[in-house]
Amino acid sequence: MRAFTYERATSPAAAAKAAAGTRGAKFIAGGTNLLDLMKLQIETPSHVIDVNGLKLDTIEAAPEGGLRIGALVRNTALAADERVRRDYGVLSRALLAGASGQLRNRATTAGNLLQRTRCPYFYDTAQPCNKREPGSGCSALGGFSRQLGIIGTSDACIATHPSDMAVAMRALDATIETVKPDASTRTMPIAELHRAPGSTPHLETTLAPGELITAVTLPRPAGGTQIYRKVRDRASYAFALVSVAAIIQRDGSGQVALGGIAPKPWRVEAAEAELPRGGKAAAAALLNGARPTRENAFKLMLAERTLGAVLSEARA
């Protein structure tokens, strides 16, 4: 870890301005992903801006009837919030399926959205990785890729986004609020936050330099049966092989996003028309165009079966 200077931000706009104006600056919130990567020399900020004091840690009713979640709301607090448990069960479940109690106590809403891939080659600085070192190549292609992506990937990168929370938020049509270095704010649908890897897998989000996420807003409760099903080798404290976030209505219609298979929470709105016809049809539409490796081809069947189980459970 290289030496860095440190400041505590005083306002979101000031934080964004400082980040844009300082070479090698990074925000730190929970720190559970950033420090992990800094110790490995994968993230090498020379200036760290601590945003924990920004008072973005409340959950309040949004004017349109949804919930506005501050960027610094910890995963535990968000999962335990009574409104989230009652109206957005899929989000509470997704959060509780992720990481550990200790990590959820620190990890924040915005940090969770921005966490970086768990691809083991990304984590090993002795190995080529286009995400870590653009142009160096992708070691995972042709390597150990059991955990990695099957869709939305590219020839340059097959990493997955590791979040559970973001998968539920994608199914819920959340929107992201940010502040830019010039103090202007904007909102974007969560679908627009993460980029496809293409030939530039090191560019992971559409945020501008210094732009700071300040909140995530959930739309009015969608009702329905809400399920988050995470499939993994060990029973807890593991990343998803496949996960399904689903909001299924009585008529069989619904919203579904998948985790563990793509560089971003994977949702294909057009495929949701197939939901009433069952897991097989919906999965086929969702996973159309998948390009798995030999090692992770099983995820196709796993995703289909998991989705099928979730739909059955929703019907029951």
Next chain:
Amino acid sequence: MPDPGEIELNRRALMVAAGACAALPAMGANARSQPAPVGTPVLADVSFSVNGQQHALAIDTRTTLLDALREHLHLTGTKKGCDHGQCGACTVIVDGQRINSCLTLAIMHQSASVTTIEGLGTADNLHPMQAAFVKHDGFQCGYCTPGQICSGVAMLDEIKAGIPSHVTADLTTAAAVSEAEIRERMSGNICRCGAYSNIVEAMTEVAGRQG
């Protein structure tokens, strides 16, 4: 967060503290005016209490809370198992919440109240959770043990506070203490010696006594 790919990193420039603020009193003028050796530490002041005792440290900004406890305060009961948030051996209780002390910087905890294993009880005067671990043989090598115990103490408080878990059947009601709840909630504390079955017994007993 700024994307690392869009910001050119300059190793020689890392001491240029454009964003330096009052939190960095230990950083002298010298460090700004001359090229310092690569990696010259940036020191910052932080004070927090550990087990009820106040500590003021001028500490390398890079120092984790874990290393501050172990290497600076010599409170070595908190263990470094992986240093990457993958094992839970470093679990301490900060302002009432259990966290991995390896994945947080000491300087981020100004005015915090930290409880470590040493603050729960001593060998001669064990905390009920510590005593239950001895009674139920909830450990073998002992290296994950302080983390398990700190985690367990805070975990029972989380259940009491109504925080749900992955195995809580109904999100709209509060979970009760059960073996399944303890197992899920303790899964961030790995015990390679495999004392899990005994640890759950110890925690179940303590939870029962707390009523």
Next chain:
Amino acid sequence: MKFDTPATQNPIDRQTVVGQPRDRVDGPLKVSGTARYAYEQHDVVPNQAYGYVLGAAIAKGRVSSIDLKSAKAAAGVLAVVTAKEAGKLGKGKRNTAKLLGGPEIDHYHQAIALVVAETFEQARAAASLIRVDYATGRGSFDLEAAKDRATKPPDEDSSPTDTSVGDFSGAFAKAPVTLDQTYTTPDQSHAMMEPHASLAAWEGEKLTVWTSNQMVDWGVTDLAQTLGIPKSNVRLVSPFIGGGFGGKLFLRADVLLAALGARAAKRPVKVALQRPLMINNTTHRPATIQRIRVGATKDGKITAIGHESWSGDLPDGGPEVAVQQTRLLYAGANRMTAMRLAVLDLPEGNAMRAPGEAPGLMALEIAMDEMAEKLGIDPIAFRALNDTQVDPEKPKRPFSMRRLDECFKVGADRFGWSRRSARPAQSRDGRWLVGIGAAAAFRNNLVMKSAAWVRLDANGIVTVETDMTDIGTGSYTIIAQTAAEMLGVGLDKVVVRLGDSTFPVSAGSGGQWGGNSSTAGVYAACIKLREAVAQKLGINSTEAEFADGEVRAGNRNMPLAQAAASGPLVGEDILEYGNLDKTHQQSTFGAHFVEVGVDVATAETRIRRMLAVCSAGRILNPKTARSQVIGAMTMGAGAALMEELAVDSRRGFFVNHDLASYEVPVHADIPHQEVIFLDETDPMSSPMKAKGVGELGICGVGSAVANAIYNATGIRVRDYPITLDKLLERMPDAA
């Protein structure tokens, strides 16, 4: 003391302290965080500096250039050590690869440099400034591909490479019912919670290291050998060890580099291997490919049994002895075993908890289930039908004790085996397909000479010192119990000090020999002390009874402490073994029972119940012994369901080299576990009449899980770990 005839009645048989489920004597230290591990010795020497290890970025080849300039100039750096700076180094005889690589690189993450700095943060930052250029060599990394090039490794005394009795191929060809299957087990990592760590301090020519090592004397010997200094100049201290499982049997890079770093920096230096480096830098359990052939009569008598195993290691390494149990476990007149070793340029393969039997039984005990099914015989009955009370390769050599059948009977009863459906895939509980499985546990009982001294002072305090280690096994406690029993005092009067090379050389902790062997050494020393006490008190030691803090002879009662009134008395001895382990096969036995649920949609397997029944001689402390067994069952569950070092066979390393990606069981994976010990003593093993148990517990667990998965789903997987992707295609329709 020489142990060369079976033990007769002795003070241990009283079992007033030994054999009782006492709490660990070191428990309060461990639960209060005051047990000091290797990296935590702040008060033993002042001015400690920090070392950080740089590992090789290639698996095989050479360092063509290494630029230390920036690192040396970095803030706080005191020294940088590479092979060049270190000069000529030897190699410990128990190390296969050099601990400090360069310019030749033998495996990925082999240490090539140590940076020593004032602080940990500075050492870590400076290590990242070292620029290394490599000339990458060609290596062999794929066991399956290298299998055909594997050769017969040299015989070892204790374990010949190949064995053969009768006419295996003839009998197998003629057998009416046969099985010929291949099983694979992956590379596995010890993944103990405490990383390898050491603090080294020189005082002139004398070196002291505080470290985390299972075998103190091996460590001293190999460190002296590597540094080229006399053994007498090395002291090694290892009072608490945060898990080992075989990974800390040997001198490792942390010790050597701390010593070299301290010499270069002229200051005490401490080094812990960073977790992401550990898996490739240290040793692992090697992967195996195992072929098992069994031939039997129609009524289930085995007539031919053959077991071959292929594994790989670095040049001059050794095989994983996965056929070991097959030489002893079941009857059969015609038999063969063979091991072949391929050269692989992966990190060094070596011992991990129950080397040989652990992976061997993962294969054999599936094969036994498969064979039972072919025969239409209950799997437990099939095992009983082929029980043997003698070494089947040398029928004149009986087992000292063998109660495998009883383990199965007791376990079957307890677990509800009779409710198991012989036809698989018959039981369902909600979304779970439910099945149960069983497997034999088997592990040889090794005995090792072990020494101790025991001192009695005027306050009646008994102090035991031996270089034995406690890696979580409970050595402190059972040694205290042994001394308390022998001298008739309470545990509160006994002080045990371990893990210091200035103490008598013990058996150390490995191969499940530590508990029995080290307490036997303490027994011998206590006999000496009893004699000294008797002499001092003027009584005949053979008539003296030591009880309740007193020594009784005839109608005389004297406080034990009185014997030391004029000065401490010391008893010192070593317990050495005759050939009872040659005339009799000494092994430990058990039966594992497992119930699993397999998710009907996702094929995730979760363990619902576990039971082990063990026959392992006298159980010195049922509480700590039970912990050993449940811990081993947990590790066995990991081996069955999730543990696998993923080999990148292009680049030659284990890719999942941290605790997030190498998954070991967590709390949620492990149900309540039950352990039953058969009540017994084995007078052939030692005066303690005890045997090992810490490794027995892992042996067979994997196949019990595999057999339960088969019973639940009807899907037979012969390739560990049994992850959902290996089941999915053959799973029934979920709906």
